[in-house]
Amino acid sequence: MKLNQHLKEWKQTVSYRFPQLSLPQVSGLATWSFGMVMTRSSSLTRVSHLIAKLNQEQENTVRQRLKEWYKEGLAKAKKGNKRVSLEVKDCFASLVRWIVELLPSTTQELPIALDATSIGANFTVLSINWLILTDFQATDVDISWYRFRCWIECSYRDLKSDGWQWQKTRLRQPDRAERHWLAMAVALLWMVTLGGEQEVSSNEELISDSSDSKEGILTRQISCFLNGLLTVVVRLLKGQSFSLGRLKPISFNHLSDLTFSDSS
Numbered sequence: 001m002k003l004n005q006h007l008k009e010w011k012q013t014v015s016y017r018f019p020q021l022s023l024p025q026v027s028g029l030a031t032w033s034f035g036m037v038m039t040r041s042s043s044l045t046r047v048s049h050l051i052a053k054l055n056q057e058q059e060n061t062v063r064q065r066l067k068e069w070y071k072e073g074l075a076k077a078k079k080g081n082k083r084v085s086l087e088v089k090d091c092f093a094s095l096v097r098w099i100v101e102l103l104p105s106t107t108q109e110l111p112i113a114l115d116a117t118s119i120g121a122n123f124t125v126l127s128i129n130w131l132i133l134t135d136f137q138a139t140d141v142d143i144s145w146y147r148f149r150c151w152i153e154c155s156y157r158d159l160k161s162d163g164w165q166w167q168k169t170r171l172r173q174p175d176r177a178e179r180h181w182l183a184m185a186v187a188l189l190w191m192v193t194l195g196g197e198q199e200v201s202s203n204e205e206l207i208s209d210s211s212d213s214k215e216g217i218l219t220r221q222i223s224c225f226l227n228g229l230l231t232v233v234v235r236l237l238k239g240q241s242f243s244l245g246r247l248k249p250i251s252f253n254h255l256s257d258l259t260f261s262d263s264s
Contacts, residue, residue, distance in 0.1 A: 004054045006242055010034045013244060014186065017098045018091060025086050028069025032183035035066075037191065037232060042164040042184055070171075070179040088178045095185065102193055102247040109249070158225045159184055163191075188225065190244060195227030197245030 003011070011030035018026060035047030048063035055062075073085040100110065159166045164184050171177045222230075228245075235242060 002055060006236075007031065007034050007051075007054065009242060018094045020090060020094065021086070022084065025069070025084075028066065028086075029183055029186060032066060032069065032180075033187040033190065036164050036184060036187040037229070040163060040165070040229065042166055042169055042180065044169075070176045072175055085175075086179050086182075088182050091182055095182075095189075099189065099247065102244070103249060104246075107249055154223065155188070158188055158191075158223070162223075163188070163225060163229075191228030191232075192224045193228070193245035193247055194231050194243070195224035195229070195245070196248055198227050198231050 007030070010033070011027060014030040014033070015021075015023075015026045018029065021029065031051055032042075032047065035050050036042050039046040039050050041047070044063060044066060048066055049059055051057070051066075052059040052062045069086070071085075096110075100107075103110075158164075161167075164187065166184065169180070171180055232242065
């Protein structure tokens with residue numbers, strides 16, 4: 001098998017960022033995330049067909065290899081010490097470290113979404129307009145963190161309709177789905193960094209003043225994620241090599257769009 005040069009370069013990047021993984025685990029993670037970007041899908045069938053054509057392999061061979069990657073150790077066809085499960089929780093530190101290294105050294109905030117599966121057991125979850133009550137003065141608190149909820153909603157769209165089409169996969173086993181989501185996270189990080197870097201370098205083309213904007217706030221025409229996908233296509237057509245961009249966070253310390261009411 002002759003590995004495609006673009007896939008080979010991406011595999012080297014993934015190997016460097018996840019040093020604790022074995023070679024087969026790195027290969028699977030790199031192949032899955034690469035295939036997702038190129039097919040804009042997390043479908044096993046689409047990704048296996050693409051990789052097979054790319055590396056001149058049999059589709060069934062690639063398909064079996066990709067399935068083996070997200071299976072638990074005991075379910076793998078391999079024998080001996082090769083039957084090892086990929087533990088996703090052990091990859092979290094490497095993934096966060098990767099993100100931190102892509103941020104400017106002056107960055108002091110790193111919002112992380114937490115599992116809210118059991119939040120209903122302790123809180124009353126409302127699907128109406130939200131109101132935050134506090135004893136502090138408006139100048140002493142920063143509730144703009146709550147706006148990251150919108151970012152989380154946008155990320156679901158990237159994982160589904162705009163990007164990896166997760167809703168069309170047929171995985172039912174939680175452990176296997178968890179490994180699949182690791183590959184989607186790596187692919188998502190790649191596209192967001194690549195698109196974000198292009199946005200900064202081509203600011204005049206990709207960000208325009210909105211006619212109804214307040215105080216000159218700039219509005220994106222397309223997301224960093226979609227920008228990243230388009231950048232990949234352009235680089236392929238131009239015969240350029242792929243690269244990983246940088247993350248440029250947007251400051252969240254702006255309260256001009258929030259309304260405060262003093263109840264005293």
